Amino acid sequence: MPIAKGQPYGAPGEVPEDVVRVGSDAEARAVLEQARRERRPFPVLGLLGGDLHRTLGGTRGELSGVRFTVDLGEVIIDGRLRLFVAHLVARNRLWTRAFVAMNAQWRGGWNLGPRAHPNDGLLDTYDVRLALGQLLPVRQRLHHGAHLPHPGIKEKRTSAITLELEKALPVHLDGDKTAVTATLVVRVAPDAVEVVV
Numbered sequence: 001m002p003i004a005k006g007q008p009y010g011a012p013g014e015v016p017e018d019v020v021r022v023g024s025d026a027e028a029r030a031v032l033e034q035a036r037r038e039r040r041p042f043p044v045l046g047l048l049g050g051d052l053h054r055t056l057g058g059t060r061g062e063l064s065g066v067r068f069t070v071d072l073g074e075v076i077i078d079g080r081l082r083l084f085v086a087h088l089v090a091r092n093r094l095w096t097r098a099f100v101a102m103n104a105q106w107r108g109g110w111n112l113g114p115r116a117h118p119n120d121g122l123l124d125t126y127d128v129r130l131a132l133g134q135l136l137p138v139r140q141r142l143h144h145g146a147h148l149p150h151p152g153i154k155e156k157r158t159s160a161i162t163l164e165l166e167k168a169l170p171v172h173l174d175g176d177k178t179a180v181t182a183t184l185v186v187r188v189a190p191d192a193v194e195v196v197v
Helices: 025-037 051-055 132-142
Strands: 020-022 045-047 067-077 080-084 087-091 097-102 123-129 153-158 160-173 176-196
Touching: 020 025, 025 045, 025 051, 025 080, 025 176, 067 087, 067 160, 080 160, 087 176, 097 160, 123 160, 123 176, 153 160
Parallel strands: 020 045, 045 176
Antiparallel strands: 067 080, 067 176, 087 097, 087 160, 097 123, 123 153, 160 176
């Protein structure tokens, strides 16, 4: 069940023997997509790095044994279901046009989803339309998450959204360029994966 306001999140414990250790969000996604293709249950992931790891307060390269249940992002692109653990980013080269769905708070050094929580049953989405003159002021505030609210960024917290972009954009799932499309069907799978940091 997704976390409720005021509830504790995460529980200390032992690192399971069968934990699958991953060093990035992209590695985590690859492990989960392989399990899905093979119709196996998702394994417990040991997060050693990445944006979800950072959001959960992990120490890079170590597993402390704190366990969390997290949501999983899903997107249908060209009729194919794909997964993401931390974020989906569809954007042009300059970021003047973008759509972002965050399950984690961070994307690299940017606090892109300052209110995103990986177990609230929602994705924090941002529909971005910025003029060139707005880029620098927004980028200067991204590290601190102070870029919001902004009139060129429409925020929505949702469990599912369908978006038709004006033109096809490159889509990055957990940092990997995965496809180029104009149609995105995005949803969250609550309580889908157990992770250890």
